[in-house]
Amino acid sequence: MSPDDETLVRRCLEGDDQAFDELLERYERKVFNGALRMVNSREDALDITQNVFLKVYQNLERFNARYKFFSWIYRIMVNESINFLNKRKPVDPVDESLPSSQRGPLESLRGVELSEAVQDTLMQLKPDYRTIIVLRHFHGHSYREMGEILEIREEMVKSRLFSGRKMLRDLMVRRGIHSS
Amino acid sequence: MTTERYIELIHGEIDGVNTPAESAELQKIVRDDGAAREFQEHMQQLAGTLDLVDDVEAPEGLRESIRAGIVPRAAASPHPIRQRVFSPAAGFRLAAALAAGLILGLLAGPWVFDHEVAWNPTDFAGSMTPPVNGSAVPQLRFDRDLVSGTVQLVEEEDRILVTFDVSARAPMDLIFDYDFEKSIFKGFFRREGAFDADTREGRFVVSGSGEFAGTLALERTDPSETTVTLEYRRDGELLGTEVLRTGTLE
Numbered sequence: 001m002s003p004d005d006e007t008l009v010r011r012c013l014e015g016d017d018q019a020f021d022e023l024l025e026r027y028e029r030k031v032f033n034g035a036l037r038m039v040n041s042r043e044d045a046l047d048i049t050q051n052v053f054l055k056v057y058q059n060l061e062r063f064n065a066r067y068k069f070f071s072w073i074y075r076i077m078v079n080e081s082i083n084f085l086n087k088r089k090p091v092d093p094v095d096e097s098l099p100s101s102q103r104g105p106l107e108s109l110r111g112v113e114l115s116e117a118v119q120d121t122l123m124q125l126k127p128d129y130r131t132i133i134v135l136r137h138f139h140g141h142s143y144r145e146m147g148e149i150l151e152i153r154e155e156m157v158k159s160r161l162f163s164g165r166k167m168l169r170d171l172m173v174r175r176g177i178h179s180s
Numbered sequence: 181m182t183t184e185r186y187i188e189l190i191h192g193e194i195d196g197v198n199t200p201a202e203s204a205e206l207q208k209i210v211r212d213d214g215a216a217r218e219f220q221e222h223m224q225q226l227a228g229t230l231d232l233v234d235d236v237e238a239p240e241g242l243r244e245s246i247r248a249g250i251v252p253r254a255a256a257s258p259h260p261i262r263q264r265v266f267s268p269a270a271g272f273r274l275a276a277a278l279a280a281g282l283i284l285g286l287l288a289g290p291w292v293f294d295h296e297v298a299w300n301p302t303d304f305a306g307s308m309t310p311p312v313n314g315s316a317v318p319q320l321r322f323d324r325d326l327v328s329g330t331v332q333l334v335e336e337e338d339r340i341l342v343t344f345d346v347s348a349r350a351p352m353d354l355i356f357d358y359d360f361e362k363s364i365f366k367g368f369f370r371r372e373g374a375f376d377a378d379t380r381e382g383r384f385v386v387s388g389s390g391e392f393a394g395t396l397a398l399e400r401t402d403p404s405e406t407t408v409t410l411e412y413r414r415d416g417e418l419l420g421t422e423v424l425r426t427g428t429l430e
Contacts, residue, residue: 020250024243032238046242053246066374082367115233136195137230143197151377162191169226177229 005069013060023069024053030139031077037134038081039088040123048080055080071148074135078149082127117177124171129164136161185209186216193220194227324420326350327412333424338400339366340426342408344386345393350414356384357409362402 003011003019005026011019031052036045055076063072122130135141135149146157189206192198198206210217321330329346340363342356358365360382375388384396400406406426412419 017250021247024246028243028246029235029238032242033235036236042239046239049238049242050246050249054249057250064374079367086366112234114229118229118233133230137227138233138235143195153376153378156378158188158191162187165191165223165226169222172226172229 006065009060009063009065009069020057023056027070027073028053031073034074034077034134034139035081037119037122037138038078038127038130039084040119044084044088048077048084051080052076068145068148071145074139074141074149075151078131078135082131085127114177117175118172121168121171121175121177125164125167128160129167132157132160133164133168183215186213187219190216190220190223194223320422320424322420322422324412326414326419327352327354331410331422331424333408333426335426339363340398340400340406340408341395342398342424343393343395344410346386347391348389351387351389352419353411353413354386355411355413356386356396357411358382358384358398359406362404362406363398363400366397366399 003022005023008019008023012023028049032045032049035048035052036042039045039048052073056073063069122133125133131150132146135146141149143154143157143161146161147154150157152160186206186209189198189202189209192202193206206220210220320332322328327346327348327350329344331342331344334341334343340358344354344356346352346354348354365379365384372394373388373390373392375386375392377394378385378387386392386394398408408424408426410422410424412421
């Protein structure tokens with residue numbers, strides 16, 4: 001049975017760098033995908049992922065074992081992504097005046113096209129709402145886990161998630177996006 | 181049946197958290213209520229669409245580049261050197277960041293050490309510490325029956341940073357009131373200690389006991405003078421108030 005995250009952290013702190021490799025292996029893809037969904041740029045997601053792991057490594061002594069490692073690393077990913085977005089010029093908002101029929105047929109999308117269309121729409125959400133959609137729908141976190149990651153109460157998690165879904169749904173309808 | 185109830189049940193069903201009784205309740209609602217049924221269809225369709233979005237593989241070489249940027253713990257310096265291998269522009273950005281950091285350190289260093297502020301740019305608890313390059317008002321120290329600590333306001337051209345370092349001998353709410361017509365809450369950094377934090381228009385509330393510290397960032401939307409008021413409350417009872425005032429930025 002593979003050791004849990006907290007055991008790996010402890011071993012890493014004892015000088016076992018193979019333990020960090022295991023954490024890297026376990027979370028590399030998750031962190032990269034989370035960052036990619038948050039910033040919609042592969043290159044920037046790479047930078048963010050590198051930053052996240054360097055910060056994790058440099059600050060392992062500060063990790064509080066009372067909390068879950070995954071919530072800590074996800075929190076760093078979210079904060080790094082939001083810091084990055086705050087520095088980046090905002091994306092252009094959706095042109096509300098353009099009827100969806102004039103944006104080209106997006107219906108019956110599949111695979112990469114669908115992913116890109118959804119991602120573009122996701123970028124129209126404010127980062128708080130985007131974060132919660134990403135954590136729930138692309139990473140499968142529970143309300144409690146999202147509360148731990150974002151350090152907010154479960155009630156607020158639900159409120160943000162429900163509002164975020166409604167906004168995302170409305171944006172997708174306006175852009176004529178739905179899956180086949 | 182309220183709209184709020186069916187909205188909660190529909191989201192709960194999508195998230196798989198409803199009890200059998202709640203699922204049955206929802207079934208009955210959507211059978212009888214067209215609006216609820218339509219909302220459920222919309223949310224199910226959204227969840228179905230999101231399910232179809234593919235995860236992507238981490239790029240080849242990412243793991244190696246992270247490893248390469250890390251000095252092994254046994255020989256680690258406080259600031260391991262990071263190697264970037266993906267972007268040709270990354271080297272220039274790193275150099276610029278290091279230069280900016282050096283300048284910032286030269287500017288901020290004497291002030292930090294002179295004032296014994298509990299602010300360490302490497303402090304980190306799951307968040308990125310924002311750079312400080314503004315002007316600071318004198319640090320305010322407070323010492324009341326159940327709560328003591330420091331709070332400081334740092335002004336920058338486009339934002340205000342409020343740092344606090346608190347020792348509470350009983351569960352306490354610290355309420356930072358700011359003028360939301362002059363500033364917008366942008367983030368919370370440098371979290372230390374266990375506490376809850378919540379924000380709503382014009383108000384940032386920290387609830388906890390023991391030692392805790394953090395920094396909140398407000399974006400300025402108006403350069404004129406503004407204040408941040410700190411209240412301490414226990415079980416709703418006001419125990420004390422501090423007022424921090426910015427200057428007027430040119």
